[in-house]
Amino acid sequence: MISSTIKNASLPCEDEYLVVGDVHGCVDELKQLLRQNGFSIDKNELIHPSSTAKSIILLGDFVDKGSRKKIGETIEFIHKNYIHLNQKRQHFYLIMGNHEIMIERFISKDITLEMTPKRLIEKEKYYNTVELLEHDVALKEKFLEIYSWCYPWLKYTYSSEFSVTFTHAPCEEKYLAKEDMTSYHKMIKSASRSKNIGIKLDKLLAYTHKEAEDNTHYHIFGHLSQPNIRQYKNRICIDTSAIYGDALSCAIIKEESLSFDSVAFLGEQKPASQIYNLLFDF
Numbered sequence: 001m002i003s004s005t006i007k008n009a010s011l012p013c014e015d016e017y018l019v020v021g022d023v024h025g026c027v028d029e030l031k032q033l034l035r036q037n038g039f040s041i042d043k044n045e046l047i048h049p050s051s052t053a054k055s056i057i058l059l060g061d062f063v064d065k066g067s068r069k070k071i072g073e074t075i076e077f078i079h080k081n082y083i084h085l086n087q088k089r090q091h092f093y094l095i096m097g098n099h100e101i102m103i104e105r106f107i108s109k110d111i112t113l114e115m116t117p118k119r120l121i122e123k124e125k126y127y128n129t130v131e132l133l134e135h136d137v138a139l140k141e142k143f144l145e146i147y148s149w150c151y152p153w154l155k156y157t158y159s160s161e162f163s164v165t166f167t168h169a170p171c172e173e174k175y176l177a178k179e180d181m182t183s184y185h186k187m188i189k190s191a192s193r194s195k196n197i198g199i200k201l202d203k204l205l206a207y208t209h210k211e212a213e214d215n216t217h218y219h220i221f222g223h224l225s226q227p228n229i230r231q232y233k234n235r236i237c238i239d240t241s242a243i244y245g246d247a248l249s250c251a252i253i254k255e256e257s258l259s260f261d262s263v264a265f266l267g268e269q270k271p272a273s274q275i276y277n278l279l280f281d282f
């Protein structure tokens with residue numbers, strides 16, 4: 001279960017934010033994306049920003065789908081840099097994804113997670129981090145710490161005209177940036193695509209376009225593995241399917257400006273495969 005402790009989710013607006021979509025073990029692409037946006041990485045894998053006003057947000061789903069080696073490296077990289085970058089004040093933020101939630105439930109032996117044969121197949125097919133953590137106690141401890149650091153949502157408010165809310169998954173407006181457990185779950189996972197195969201995302205998640213507005217109060221999310229950044233009015237998906245061989249993307253927020261950048265899949269591991277279900281395809 002997600003911690004019910006309410007964390008202050010307001011981001012200081014004097015900082016500039018690099019907001020990265022679903023990493024899924026693509027740690028090399030993450031490092032490259034950081035390097036191309038004003039961060040250097042030293043021989044100990046520590047991140048150094050070019051200015052103290054630069055912060056990083058990862059939108060969740062850091063793990064699973066990638067190779068065991070790369071998932072391990074991703075956990076190590078996030079863990080050490082979370083501690084390193086947040087020594088004086090917070091510069092590195094993590095948002096909870098549905099994969100982090102499920103892995104925590106598996107490894108903490110959540111009794112509400114029944115180990116049916118179907119569940120064991122799911123574990124192998126979708127949650128390959130679990131097996132890795134079951135065989136590496138130190139890495140499991142690091143993962144659990146990372147898990148405890150995750151926010152269900154974050155919000156950047158620059159002015160009455162410009163704000164950006166960040167969550168892992170898209171969700172209905174009524175759940176966005178709310179503090180109850182139902183809203184937490186809605187911000188972390190939207191309706192399952194694997195249980196709704198053949199249904200177009202724009203039908204399955206119709207609220208993403210129906211509730212979209214023509215203003216600069218943005219909602220940026222990941223989770224939906226798209227072939228490129230998808231935007232409709234103030235709703236933006238930045239999960240550009242790095243682990244499926246496409247790219248790792250980020251949004252860059254500075255004062256009232258919003259821009260994007262990407263790094264193509266580097267081929268350091270075998271890509272996963274999927275059939276794309278396009279968002280905002282009308």
Ligand SMILES: [Mn+2]
Binds near residue numbers: 061097098099168224
């Ligand atoms: Mn996800």
